[in-house]
Amino acid sequence: MSEALEPEIDVEALASRGVDLEVAERVAPDRDIAVKVGDPLVQVQNLTMKFGGLTALDNVTFDILRGEILGLIGPNGAGKTTCFNAMTGVYKPSSGKVLLEGKSLGGLAQHKITRQGLARTFQNIRLFGEMTALENVVVGLDARHRTSVGGALLRLPTHVREEKSAIERGMALLEFVGIADHAQFLSRHLPYGYQRRLEIARALATDPKVLCLDEPAAGFNPAEKEELMQLIRTIRNDGYTVLLIEHDMKLVMGVTDRIVVLEFGKKLADGAPAEIREDPRVIAAYLGEPEDDVA
Amino acid sequence: MSTTEGPPLIPGAEAKKISLDRESAGAHRRGGWFNGLGQRWNALPRQKQWFYLIIIVVLAYLLPVVNPPFISTEPGNNWPLACAQMSIYALVAVGLNVVVGYAGLLDLGYVAFFAVGSYTAAMLTSPDSPYVHIPYLWTLPVAMGVAMFFGVMLGIPTLRLRGDYLAIVTLGFGEIVRIMATIIPAMKGQVGFQNVGHPPGTDAAGNAIFLNSNGTPWYWLTLSVIIVVLLLAGNLERSRVGRAWIAIREDEDAAEIMGVPTFKYKVWAFVIGASVGGLSGALFAGQVGFVNNQKFDVVTSVLFLCAVVLGGTGNKVGAILGGALVAYIPLRFTAIAEYKFLIFGVALVLIMIFRPAGLLPARQRLLAYGRAAYNKVTGRKGVGDAGGSRAMSTRVSDEEKGAQT
Ligand SMILES: Nc1ncnc2c1ncn2[C@@H]1O[C@H](COP(=O)(O)OP(=O)(O)O)[C@@H](O)[C@H]1O
Numbered sequence: 001m002s003e004a005l006e007p008e009i010d011v012e013a014l015a016s017r018g019v020d021l022e023v024a025e026r027v028a029p030d031r032d033i034a035v036k037v038g039d040p041l042v043q044v045q046n047l048t049m050k051f052g053g054l055t056a057l058d059n060v061t062f063d064i065l066r067g068e069i070l071g072l073i074g075p076n077g078a079g080k081t082t083c084f085n086a087m088t089g090v091y092k093p094s095s096g097k098v099l100l101e102g103k104s105l106g107g108l109a110q111h112k113i114t115r116q117g118l119a120r121t122f123q124n125i126r127l128f129g130e131m132t133a134l135e136n137v138v139v140g141l142d143a144r145h146r147t148s149v150g151g152a153l154l155r156l157p158t159h160v161r162e163e164k165s166a167i168e169r170g171m172a173l174l175e176f177v178g179i180a181d182h183a184q185f186l187s188r189h190l191p192y193g194y195q196r197r198l199e200i201a202r203a204l205a206t207d208p209k210v211l212c213l214d215e216p217a218a219g220f221n222p223a224e225k226e227e228l229m230q231l232i233r234t235i236r237n238d239g240y241t242v243l244l245i246e247h248d249m250k251l252v253m254g255v256t257d258r259i260v261v262l263e264f265g266k267k268l269a270d271g272a273p274a275e276i277r278e279d280p281r282v283i284a285a286y287l288g289e290p291e292d293d294v295a
Numbered sequence: 296m297s298t299t300e301g302p303p304l305i306p307g308a309e310a311k312k313i314s315l316d317r318e319s320a321g322a323h324r325r326g327g328w329f330n331g332l333g334q335r336w337n338a339l340p341r342q343k344q345w346f347y348l349i350i351i352v353v354l355a356y357l358l359p360v361v362n363p364p365f366i367s368t369e370p371g372n373n374w375p376l377a378c379a380q381m382s383i384y385a386l387v388a389v390g391l392n393v394v395v396g397y398a399g400l401l402d403l404g405y406v407a408f409f410a411v412g413s414y415t416a417a418m419l420t421s422p423d424s425p426y427v428h429i430p431y432l433w434t435l436p437v438a439m440g441v442a443m444f445f446g447v448m449l450g451i452p453t454l455r456l457r458g459d460y461l462a463i464v465t466l467g468f469g470e471i472v473r474i475m476a477t478i479i480p481a482m483k484g485q486v487g488f489q490n491v492g493h494p495p496g497t498d499a500a501g502n503a504i505f506l507n508s509n510g511t512p513w514y515w516l517t518l519s520v521i522i523v524v525l526l527l528a529g530n531l532e533r534s535r536v537g538r539a540w541i542a543i544r545e546d547e548d549a550a551e552i553m554g555v556p557t558f559k560y561k562v563w564a565f566v567i568g569a570s571v572g573g574l575s576g577a578l579f580a581g582q583v584g585f586v587n588n589q590k591f592d593v594v595t596s597v598l599f600l601c602a603v604v605l606g607g608t609g610n611k612v613g614a615i616l617g618g619a620l621v622a623y624i625p626l627r628f629t630a631i632a633e634y635k636f637l638i639f640g641v642a643l644v645l646i647m648i649f650r651p652a653g654l655l656p657a658r659q660r661l662l663a664y665g666r667a668a669y670n671k672v673t674g675r676k677g678v679g680d681a682g683g684s685r686a687m688s689t690r691v692s693d694e695e696k697g698a699q700t
Pocket residue numbers: 051054056074075076077078079080081082083295
């Protein structure tokens with residue numbers, strides 16, 4: 001039923017870009033999603049976020065459709081990160097709702113929201129510095145474990161099996177984002193670009209239905225940015241839905257299926273990249289912003 | 296560190312600055328000897344590690360018997376008794392290390408769990424106590440259970456607090472237990488409980504083996520307990536539990552957002568820490584044979600904390616070293632014992648300046664089966680994960696510098 005909307009996977013083209021399909025296969029999400037491809041997976045409804053007198057997010061409504069890459073763009077301070085925080089439970093919204101697969105996420109603890117399938121990365125990298133790259137990813141796999149203190153103390157067979165499979169999957173994810181050769185490095189010793197990729201791997205480890213990326217290409221040079229966008233496309237091709245905050249207009253245009261534009265906390269526009277590019281309000285909002293300005 | 300900023304004032308300062316920078320890239324490489332040890336240890340193959348471990352354990356068991364000259368606390372203090380006390384402090388430090396070192400929760404009232412364990416053992420074995428009496432060895436699990444209960448009671452309301460607030464609340468809890476011991480008649484205040492029980496067994500002459508005046512059996516008992524606790528703590532460390540703790544210590548919000556139930560694991564850290572505290576309290580009560588309200592003040596809490604920080608926060612072997620040292624120094628150098636808090640204060644300041652990660656800052660291994668995976672990607676055989684990562688960390692951070700400039 002949904003296959004028609006699934007993007008065609010061109011194996012050779014992917015391979016020429018260095019995408020290992022076997023790895024992608026192992027990484028692909030293996031859980032049920034109650035929503036068909038192309039239907040709203042996340043519904044953000046009238047989301048408002050106030051900080052004292054400042055309304056950082058003003059009655060914002062948009063949907064994220066299953067299988068798409070949705071861009072969330074807007075000038076600095078427009079409220080993009082705040083929108084992420086309100087969605088993922090970091091902030092309690094002043095009003096409005098966020099639904100995942102039609103179910104409200106309101107009032108859930110943050111880790112429960114993540115376990116429901118909404119994962120994110122951070123604009124300012126927040127890895128566990130004293131852990132290796134692999135350990136960072138395995139922390140993201142926490143929800144897959146059934147055993148806890150008892151199992152670990154007694155090294156029950158179930159626990160051992162879970163540990164081994166967690167390491168295997170963690171390595172597969174590191175391979176997927178292309179940093180497996182650095183698995184044993186403390187994450188604070190990783191080069192900057194690798195840290196950004198590790199953040200993505202760690203978020204993917206939570207087995208999300210929607211992956212929210214907060215300016216994942218910040219601080220990258222154009223070549224690195226292009227590589228990262230390839231990765232994001234691959235992630236989508238593997239069956240994830242992606243919400244992408246990105247400051248660089250040109251980049252967003254190339255990778256997203258749809259775009260939501262925020263300005264001063266309000267939704268300015270919403271549509272396909274081509275429409276957004278022509279929208280005079282969007283042009284006005286971005287006027288005077290240097291092309292490669294990084295938030 | 297402000298010393299690394301600003302223009303160089305004296306010739307050669309620039310060179311020093313560079314070396315400082317390089318050190319901060321891999322902070323644990325400071326001060327070679329001990330660190331070299333940890334690094335080399337991790338690089339050893341498994342069988343060799345076990346071989347050396349067995350030798351170390353045998354030597355540890357022999358410690359009170361051989362009475363090594365110069366190291367010995369005699370004639371000032373009986374050496375086997377000193378060993379017993381050192382082992383109990385070491386056990387306390389291992390327990391507190393779970394709370395402070397792994398989960399990063401600053402607990403200033405840890406002595407309360409120690410007190411709970413001591414009173415549990417005393418009130419269930421001492422003839423001064425009107426309650427049910429059980430064999431001493433049974434009080435060890437009971438003391439753990441009671442302390443765990445207190446851990447839950449303290450943890451659930453307070454672990455929503457962070458940092459300084461948590462420290463202050465736990466400080467209060469430490470005092471509450473002591474004050475309760477003073478004002479609740481059943482706990483007999485300063486009078487306390489005499490003749491706390493001990494494990495059974497008599498020697499050939501018919502005298503009890505576990506006499507209060509005989510440190511050696513108590514030391515052996517505590518050392519055995521420490522070994523078991525270390526193995527179990529190692530199992531926890533290399534599981535989702537240990538990873539959750541370290542993740543919480545590193546960045547609690549990020550851990551929560553990655554799906555880790557942080558509150559649950561903070562309570563677990565408290566409860567597991569409390570159980571070891573209770574256990575060591577019960578051992579202490581049995582060894583000393585007398586429990587009253589004078590031994591469980593806040594200063595003792597700080598001493599425990601001092602042991603953990605001194606040894607290397609987060610490293611269980613370091614905690615043992617720290618705990619043993621904190622007990623040993625006043626017993627060995629009786630002339631300066633009165634100034635022990637001054638000495639430990641100065642020691643802590645010096646440690647913070649020269650070895651901020653403690654005497655043994657070895658990193659915890661958080662994956663039980665990680666070594667094979669790491670070896671696969673590095674293509675090396677028999678090289679430990681942490682050792683490997685450290686050996687190469689310099690190279691990467693140099694690359695990183697290159698990439699940023
Ligand atoms: N925790 C907070 N407290 C107060 N103001 C905040 C907070 N977080 C964000 N803001 C404000 O909300 C506005 C939107 O910020 P943000 O969402 O970070 O913008 P963007 O990510 O689009 O650059 C800014 O004016 C910022 O100062």
